[in-house]
Amino acid sequence: MSVATRSEHDLIGDREVPLEAYWGVHTLRALENFPITGIPIGTSPYLVEALAGVKQAAAAANHDLGLLDDERHAAIRDACEEIRGGALRDQFVVDVIQGGAGTSTNMNANEVIANRALELMGHKKGEYDVLHPNEHVNLSQSTNDVYPTAVKIAVILATHDLLAAMQVLEDSFARKADEFHDVLKMGRTQLQDAVPMTLGQEFRTYSLMIAEDRARLSEAVLLLHEINLGATAIGTMLNAPAGYVASACGHLARLTGLPLESAVDLIEATQDCGAFVQLSGTLKRVAVKLSKICNDLRLLSSGPRAGLNEINLPAVQAGSSIMPGKVNPVIPEVVNQVAFQMIGHDVTVTMAAEAGQLQLNAFEPVICYSLSAGISRLREAVLVLATRCVDGITANAELLRAEVENSIGLVTALNPYIGYAAATEVAKEALATGRGVAELVLEHGLLPPAELEAILRPETLANLGPRARER
Template sequence: MSEKIEYRVEKDSIGSKDVPEDVYYGVQSLRAAENFHITGLNMHPEIINSLAYIKKAAAITNCEINLLDKKIADAIVKACDEILAGQHHEDFIVDPIQGGAGTSINMNANEVIANRAIELLGGQKGDYSIVHPNDHVNCGQSTNDVIPTAGKMTSLRLLQNLKKELLRLHAAFSEKAEEFDHVIKMGRTQMQDAVPIRLGQEFKAYSVAVMRDIRRMDIAMDEMRSLNMGGTAIGTGINADEAYLKRIVPNLSEVSGMDFIQAFDLIDSTQNLDPFVSVSGAIKACAVTLSKIANDLRLMSSGPRAGFHEINLPAKQNGSSIMPGKVNPVIPEVVNQVAFNVIGNDMTITMAAEAGQLELNAFEPIIFYCLFQSIDTLAYAVETFVDNCVVGITANEERCRYLVENSVGIITAICPHVGYQKAADIAKRAMKSGDSVRELILKENLLTEAELDEILNPVQMTEPGISGKELLKKD
């Protein structure tokens, strides 16, 4: 027989409700869990931690200004520290997507912290005469300054992890750039042969693009450091003591180990969520960069017999249940798919930020759900991209050189010496006959062997600012 569940009765403005006796959440959390079974997921652990930091800083601040009894403040701080140590997370039961601009998750935090503080003071869960979720844990606060602050704190922590992975990717591309610097291959524009390029130059460009995304993200992250804490309901600071207003952000910075500033205009910071759009935009731009690079790697490794086959990607798993020996570029493919999802999330974030009215935007829950998912999944995608793909890429040097030497794309270097029309004629004949450009140039005595060696030196053709004519003058 299953053990009988004991209940305690809690009341709110809606009425009375039975709450399991042994849980730390309360009546408002339980109502929210019943109303918003949307994703079937729990709140992100980092936003739970962010809420604990906020409630801890608020308790310390309210104690400093004599608005909270020290015993109650110490119990609240202890409860918050336990949450930060990983305890009680199972009592955060509300769905990430919820109505009410985040009131449900704020009250979930208030109730869990209050009930644990009550226990620490020797009371029974639900006896809010000892520690009250609103009067004590939420003192000087509103959902409307707590939740945006928790979202920004969480975003910053997750972005730091993403940045760490992107720096690893930048380093991996830089190492491959050096390793492949001597490998000549055919450059392509619009999927057609263009002019030669070194494989190392391509990978160097990838590293530069990734670093640009990191810097763009750094700028967006700075917007996450400006908080509306102290603004309470609509940014006017109602019910917040003036001393609390001055101390809460410095105290939050201290307890969290993060650098925050109070927003210049608390009303603006409460009304507008464009900083989250900015961060999402930076993440989207990064996802686009990575997806484009993944596309390149899939193309360059295509075949192997009937494709470009200029590089080899590490073989990670069987590619087919019916075709023996087939190996697919599964790691670049997952990077592509994560990028698609990030782009979709960015649209949701954009529309949710636009949908606010007057003094508040009610749609922070969906913004945070999408933003945290974008940051997390992109970080995981970059991690596997580095470890299971980029570091193991090898070059097929002979194949790359063969494609260069048998391409009509090198005719571009001949053009300054024989004229555009003659060069175009040679290119057409080479494509039709299958003869190489070199063979046709020599056959018509347009240039000497020595001149061609200089002009068609593929390494020289990949150095910007040096034309074939200048190379001939060097002698």
């Protein structure tokens, strides 16, 4: 069946565009030129919302300055409000990775907003003599200030959601730390027995690691609040009227609720991707720490009969198509993989930022995609780890205590009480016979039973107490 079309014109010539499409000829050419990932920008809700916000703020500034009449301003504003509310996401169709420094994304937004505004004015799509994507929706703007500004806002909003998810995981580990407060176990260095600690201390560490990364991420995202809206092509504000920069930035700050500020030097801000690199590096830090924690969880739960078997992860699915009863640590495993991908995204952001030339970085689309995809997947992974894994972890407390009492590492804790020489002899005998350290200490009369029992209490062995908690 043939699809009804309308004719649109651009620099290259005339093309037929589907009649019902809100996008136009510029978007059509981008669809043909960039069949790269198959992922349209409409799947990035924060980016679409940010683009509509930038266009709405620009229209308001142009209206303030008398460049846009009441009717066109109202139509553009209302179209942008609808899009910011979730409408027309399926019309943002260009690929997330594209040439042209984001021009195709900007024009996709211009065309969708223009055609929806035309409908609101009582006109047909494509009647650009009434309201034009470039002359009205893109008035006083360039892709080179619209796109970076929208990307920053999108990444800020996504990061806020990631920070909230990380708080959930931090709290989950903190609850487990309280639950396992006095569960005695052996600490390990280089996978060898070290000295006693508690499982609560181990899980408290994980909570603090997440808290530290939340703090660093909160600091890094602040750098994105400096925007270059009004810079136009290279930062010289060409075609932006006097007063536009302050007005547009002020309107955008009010629309988004973010403390946005106009960059002190718009030429510098238009070409510099340092804030993205900083954020990406911090996200890599988050990914590395998450992956390390998941490695620990998989190791601590290994077994159940031939591994450490210190903790039990929730059984969330069958682990094998051939081995009955096998359960795998699939939640930590999926978080590991998300972390690996984020580390790769950081390399991409680094290279894309480095590749910028002169007054513009043409590679911000892949920066936008890498950050957006990485943040989104980290957020989901963090929530899954908290709710599908950490919340349901249980401890094998009796096994853990038995391992402490049988571990050669226990002699280190007993050294202040029985002396180095006696502790060395006990360690040698324990290794030779396979007997427990505590058993040998009692057998040789090195400590009375009551004193040994007091020493073996978790608060003594693991240095629990007010001062330890303060540290």
